[in-house]
Amino acid sequence: MTYKEVLDQARTCMGPYCKSCPTCNGLACKNTVPGPGAKGIGTGFIRNYQKWQELCVNMDTICENKPVDTSFTLFGQKVDIPVFAAPVGAVTKHYGDKYDDLQYNDILVPACAEAGIAAFTGDGTDPAVMEGTAKALIKTHGCGVPTIKPWNMETVKEKLDLVKTADPFAIAMDIDAAGLPFLQNMTPPAGSKTVDELKQIVAWAEKPFILKGIMTVAGAKKALEAGASAIVVSNHGGRVLDQCPATAEVLPAIVDAVGDKMTILVDGGIRTGMDVFKALALGADAVLIARPFVNMVYGGGADGVKIYVEKLKAELADTMAMCGAHCLADINRSMIYGY
Numbered sequence: 001m002t003y004k005e006v007l008d009q010a011r012t013c014m015g016p017y018c019k020s021c022p023t024c025n026g027l028a029c030k031n032t033v034p035g036p037g038a039k040g041i042g043t044g045f046i047r048n049y050q051k052w053q054e055l056c057v058n059m060d061t062i063c064e065n066k067p068v069d070t071s072f073t074l075f076g077q078k079v080d081i082p083v084f085a086a087p088v089g090a091v092t093k094h095y096g097d098k099y100d101d102l103q104y105n106d107i108l109v110p111a112c113a114e115a116g117i118a119a120f121t122g123d124g125t126d127p128a129v130m131e132g133t134a135k136a137l138i139k140t141h142g143c144g145v146p147t148i149k150p151w152n153m154e155t156v157k158e159k160l161d162l163v164k165t166a167d168p169f170a171i172a173m174d175i176d177a178a179g180l181p182f183l184q185n186m187t188p189p190a191g192s193k194t195v196d197e198l199k200q201i202v203a204w205a206e207k208p209f210i211l212k213g214i215m216t217v218a219g220a221k222k223a224l225e226a227g228a229s230a231i232v233v234s235n236h237g238g239r240v241l242d243q244c245p246a247t248a249e250v251l252p253a254i255v256d257a258v259g260d261k262m263t264i265l266v267d268g269g270i271r272t273g274m275d276v277f278k279a280l281a282l283g284a285d286a287v288l289i290a291r292p293f294v295n296m297v298y299g300g301g302a303d304g305v306k307i308y309v310e311k312l313k314a315e316l317a318d319t320m321a322m323c324g325a326h327c328l329a330d331i332n333r334s335m336i337y338g339y
Contacts, residue, residue, distance in 0.1 A: 001300055003311050010299030015096030020295050024271055025049040026238065033239060034093045036291050044238020048269030051246035055278045056337040063324040068317045072286055072328055074263065075208040075229065077143065077169040080116030081313045082328060083276060085305075086267050086290035087147035087174060087212075089122030089129070095294050102132035104297060109136040111302035113143040115309040120145040120172055120212075120288060123159070125187065130159050137166035145210065147172040153197060155188040160204050170229070171205045176213025176236040198226035212267070212288075213240075215250055217257040230263035232288060237268055248282065252333075255283030273315025277323070280331045281339075 001009075010020040017035025019028045026045030029037035038045035072082035088094075091104045099107070105121050112119040121133045121144055130146065137144045146163040148156055150173060163171060178192045193201070202209045211223045212232035223231045233251050235244045247268035255264055266279050267288035279287045289312075296304030325331045333339040 001303055001307060003307050006296055006300035006304040006307055008299070010295045010304075013096060013098045013298055014295075015092075015094070018095050018291075018295070020299065024291050024295070025269075034090070036094055036237075036294075038238035038242070039240060040242025042238075042242075044235060044240075044242055044244055045269070046238070047244075047246045048235070048238050048248070049271070050269070051248040052269050052271075052275045052278055055248065055282075057274065057277065057281070057319060057323055058335050058337050059322050060324040060335075061322060064326070066326055068320045068325070069327045070313055070316050070320070074118075074286060075170050077118060079118055081273075081276070081309070081316055082280065082286035083117055083309070083312055084145070084265070084286060084288050085112050085117065085119035085293040086288035087120040087122040087145075087172070088290055088294055089124045089149075091122075091294065095298060098298055101126075101129045104294075105129075105133050105136050107297050107301055108293065108305065109133075109144045110140050111297070111305035112309070113140040114302065115306045116313075117309055118143050118145065118169075119293075120147045123147060123149045123174075123177075130162055134163050134166040137163070137168050142167040142169055144168055145170045145172050147174050147212065149173070149177045149190050150175050150193050151188045151190050153200070156201055157204055160201070164206065168207065170208040170210055172210035172212055172232070173201065174212040174232075174234075174236065176215075176234055176240050178213075178240075195222050195226045198223070198228070202227040210263075210265070212265075214254065215244060215247070217253055220254045220258045224258050224262055228262065230265060230285075231258075232265045232267050233284070234267035234288070237290060248278070251279070251282045251284060259283050273312045273317070274319045276312065276316050277319040277325075277331065278336060280328060281333055281336045283333070 030042035208229040211228040
């Protein structure tokens with residue numbers, strides 16, 4: 001199968017909201033929650049995508065001609081490219097009834113590991129979701145990052161204890177999920193966390209802890225104070241608060257503030273290997289990608305995941321070669337026009 005054929009197949013089994021568009025930019029699914037779109041008037045998702053497209057790279061091929069190395073290591077886990085599948089939950093509600101969360105993770109986690117990357121896994125109100133995640137991670141010898149929503153502290157502790165049995169290389173919390181409209185007034189309850197509460201969660205995790213959902217320098221500094229090993233610059237794909245800036249817009253300032261003290265990943269609107277290059281040039285260590293992986297699983301299963309990862313790797317390697325970067329450490333802001 002080709003990437004296009006996987007998308008074509010996904011259109012036959014997606015729910016009524018996602019259209020498996022050739023370009024996943026938030027326009028066709030604008031303001032669809034449930035669904036893959038964004039909250040409010042739907043500009044968050046669109047802006048995330050658009051801001052990466054507005055950045056241009058500086059081509060420079062007067063350099064040594066040698067192979068490009070796209071590999072990256074996060075907390076001891078080596079991956080072929082600095083890309084991770086982002087956590088996605090409630091796939092039946094948002095994308096269609098071909099899969100539930102357990103089935104989705106059971107395909108995604110091993111498929112990503114086999115393709116040379118790793119998946120962040122989603123969470124849900126059903127305890128079986130995290131139980132299934134733990135089982136999927138055991139199969140891949142911990143090659144994945146279970147991502148826990150900001151439930152009440154008792155529930156967080158229970159889920160941490162569960163996923164630690166799978167010995168993942170890191171554990172995450174998508175703190176921005178506190179604003180998801182479909183988690184309001186649910187059981188268990190979810191909501192914001194204080195720095196002190198996060199310190200307790202980090203201590204419970206006993207693993208490198210990644211805090212996803214940071215959009216300001218102040219937020220990044222609070223995550224650092226709480227003891228997070230890494231942050232993900234993310235506004236949950238534009239789904240949690242309308243009229244936020246794009247992740248590409250806030251990333252440089254966050255990198256300048258805490259980039260020498262912790263690992264920084266970025267999420268939101270990244271679709272191609274060139275987008276990955278732009279994110280790294282702005283200072284991110286790696287990226288997360290969500291919606292396209294859902295399409296790959298729905299349209300092609302494990303084969304779809306492999307096809308997309310190979311596409312990203314080829315695009316990233318080509319951009320690096322054409323901009324004079326032979327390894328990830330060579331990528332810097334001078335390779336973005338205007339910086």
